[in-house]
Amino acid sequence: MTAPTEGRAIGAPRPRIEGPLKVTGAARYSADNAPPDALHATLVGAPVCQGRIVDVDASAALAVEGVVRILTWHDLPTFGPVPPWQAAVLNLPMQSDRIQHEGEPVAIVLATDIQAAEQARTMVTVRCAPTPPVLPGQGRRNLITASEEVDESGLVEGERGAPFRIGDVDAALASSAVRVSETWIQPSRHHNFIETSGTVARWDGDLLTVWDSAQASFIVPNVIAAALQLDPGNIRVIAPHVGGGFGGKGWVWPHQILAAAAARIVDRPVKLHLGRADQYTSTGFQPLLDQFLELGATEDGRLTALRHQVSNITSMTEVYVEAATEVKDLYACPAIDVSQSVEPVTVNLPTPMRTTNEGCGLWPLESAMNELAHRLGVDPIEIRLRNHADREPTTGRAWSTKHLREAYEEGARLFGWYSRPRGGRSEGNWRIGTGMASSTMGQIRFPGNATVVLQRDGDVVVRVDIQDIGTGLQTLLAQVAAEELGTSVEAVRVEWGDSDLPSTGPMYAGSGTVANTSAVALACRDIRKQLGEHSDTDDVLDALRQTDLPQITGDGRYELPNRVPMDMYGGDSGYAIRSFGAVFAEVAVDPELGIMRMRRMVGVYDCGRVMNARTARSQMIGSLVWAWGKSALERSELDPTTARWMSKNLSSVHIPVNADISDLITIAFIDEPDPYASVTGARAMGEIGATGADAAIAEAVFDAIGVRFRELPITPKRILDALAEMGR
Amino acid sequence: MHPFAYARPHDEAQAVALVAEPGSTIIAGGTELLNWLRLGITRPDNIIDIGRLPDRANIGLEDGFLTLGALATLNQIGEHPTVGEHARVLGQACLLAASAQVRNRATIGGNVLQRTRCAYFRAAEPLPWACNKRAPGTGCPARHAMNDEHAIFGWTDDCVAVHPSDPLVALAALDADVDLVSPEGARRLPVGKLHLAQQEAKAIGHDPATQETVLRHDEMITGYRVPLLPGARSAYLKVRERQSYAYALATAAAVVQMDGDTIQSIRVALGSVAQRPWRLLRAETSLPGNRLSADTVREAVQWDLDEARPLSGNAYKVRLARNTAVRAIMAAVES
Ligand SMILES: Cc1cc2nc3c(=O)[nH]c(=O)nc-3n(C[C@H](O)[C@H](O)[C@H](O)COP(=O)(O)OP(=O)(O)OC[C@H]3O[C@@H](n4cnc5c(N)ncnc54)[C@H](O)[C@@H]3O)c2cc1C
């Protein structure tokens, strides 16, 4: 047996246990599976953004050698209703001649090899009766009311985007000494993960096996079963690794259903792996957001009013609300008035991406706080301290734990904030500026489930149906089991990624860590409890060996207060639960060439107990990389004539490369456990680093060249146009 | 992608004969052609792989010229000491192109024949919108819609695309020649005369959107010849949104000979502003004899830029092109 590790296993900077699998290419992603006799599927997308299909001529495509069958909506069964908050799209494609957006599947080509399937799909002619596009700015904005967003399924996503009001904002604004009142815009952006989505489906009689790329594989059977009207218990989902999800694989998308349906029709396994271009219309994206935000404040910078009106685009047939107003709890403010609206346009349905809600909402809020600080001549940290929310502003609840003040202080120290040159400085052709902002992320929780098996030889097996989305959760679970049982981390083996394992919640918004480290800890405690009935030694292995059991199994069920299937911001815990942080940026701008560079960044985060210092740091660096992408590069543009995404490839849709990212990124954590957030003291971390950082970067640009950008990304064109307009 | 036949000739004579057959397309590194095949931009019947022809990747000095074989890769050129010594601007341009992996395959022969990055042009088949370059006669959506990165010189209403190459801009500023071979024999052209801006194609009665070069179908590039200019200093500047692995918004290649503080000769080409490298001829004629200063240079360059015809979304490019040219010239002198 291996000796117990010295000190604590939790928190140690352990390398990822799945790392060797990945760097040797042994990790199997969904597309790596091809059951014998499988057909390769490609999708033929709708050529227009809305209208009706007149006919689909597949004759030329069917003549391609290797093509077995081409399915149109006539061939597909009528799907049953799929559950909201699990199925991304409720109006499923290929159910009628109706086209809901460009790229929506209108035919499925099935061939014995991928080459034939690819060739044939370009030869399918789809004739349509198109309806003109509706572009952003041309649609009608519909205000979201609370009732529209409440759902019967039980898995309620709170009241996403419901209006909220306390105090009299109009009166407070009218009497405020200073007022910031602006509109901030951020573009549509796609997730652009490396592994495009894909599903392999195989039927064995009534049993369906699905190899999938999913961030929440537990809902895949529910949605497929609802659509195909079968028992979800008959569906097994194998989804160990996800090559990037960022929210885009959180819910179940139509291609996952189509793969299963097609396999059933042709009675052969089907492999439907989306091509890069397909990805832009087959899952979601973060919608274009237009946010009007108003702050009123007293002369000494205390907030008197906050108004926040958010509008995002959605598809013509369904409502997706990007709940950016969820930042309303960041600062103490007596009068708050927030509302959201959606603008249906002829695009595919948006979906959460990389810290939905706060990632979007902090862009205007933190920018406005910086503008307010500038207007009043108060330091940006000082104005935030003056408005620090000691309790959750909208409910008055106490925070579970909150260390935002320490984050500001530590961040300022690490960055050298108070000794920075104000108003920027020059260095050769560059102007250098600095900026800061707060970060925050609300805690979204799900229950968790795990079993832990302790064997007589000292080996420990953790069994839980999580997916590896690249964040290192398996390693955390091994660390938790080792610490709880007093064994070494090396003695722990984690089995994951298969619905035959104990079912648990989703892997997004940091909820995977909260639910599953809790469930594993509880399972270990269950082992201790069972053994305690047999023995009084503290050493679990000794205790086990005193019995005649070959092994002992502990069950861990992590329940939320009041046993709800999901809660937000503390739910019924009696506390408000949220993660916080402070982010600092130094940016260089070349005003003649319009380019900007990340010089250095500092982020300090308060996310409860840090479970693994290495993976946590990596996660925050990744978040800052995405924040740079949002600030400087990323946008998915629509062609104004066809409402089609302009570019559907990674060479024209820019995301950051290493050269864009400074090696001077400093990450620190407050690392105080949150006893109310989870069993282990962990709290949602997610991509909190990607919140507020855009505002810090834009402030640094302002500091450097005196131009306020309220529309992202800050591109060379925008910089040069802005300077030209100012006559510089 | 559509099926095609593949042939790998052993020597140049065989290659020339195969290339001349109708329906043939050359593949060298394949970094560009494969994109076209996947997107349906071309559908060749025969692909002639010249990638392993002997002695075509040479880089050397010959009678006052730097010579480059068409199969030399961008990394080979960029890292070659002789290039660094005699044509620094070209080495820089090569190393600022694409990514290290692509540069290991991308040849200098294929590079100048890459086609525009216009997003309308780069859509996968079936073409979802109009594009005169892809489907002649359908129109040019970029003319009035998404044209932030399009031309400010030489365009017509038919097409406003730019040529995206980096090395080509350096070769133009270096006054390089390109060597061609066909069944009719060899010919040599100034690199600057290889490509046509849309206005130039139109002026000689060709389709402005599709006639991008003066190359005939049966012709193959065998290499380039760069005249050595004693004492010349050069520099390449590329401005792009992303710091690596991105095409340019604007670039400038400058080759300058100085006599003390005085400019003796100067050649400047802008890239990504037209469908061919755009030489700043007014600056090139007015600057020699002047003392070097950023202001003088800016004024001279501005004179060329006064001729620019920006589109609805790319007025910024005029300013950017000017500043890029000034910077490149100053960087060349300081090198
Ligand atoms: C992701 C990516 C990023 C890139 N970024 C940049 C960049 O930033 N800057 C830049 O300048 N380039 C860039 N490129 C373009 C790249 O440099 C070119 O694709 C490459 O140089 C083409 O050379 P090749 O040998 O691969 O050509 P191929 O793909 O083999 O051929 C391209 C074309 O040239 C023809 N051809 C090839 N050789 C000859 C010859 N000897 N005679 C006649 N015709 C010939 C072919 O028939 C074909 O029409 C990028 C490419 C990629 C894929």
Ligand code: SF4
């Ligand atoms: S600019 Fe040229 S390539 Fe682009 S859409 Fe117009 S015609 Fe096509």
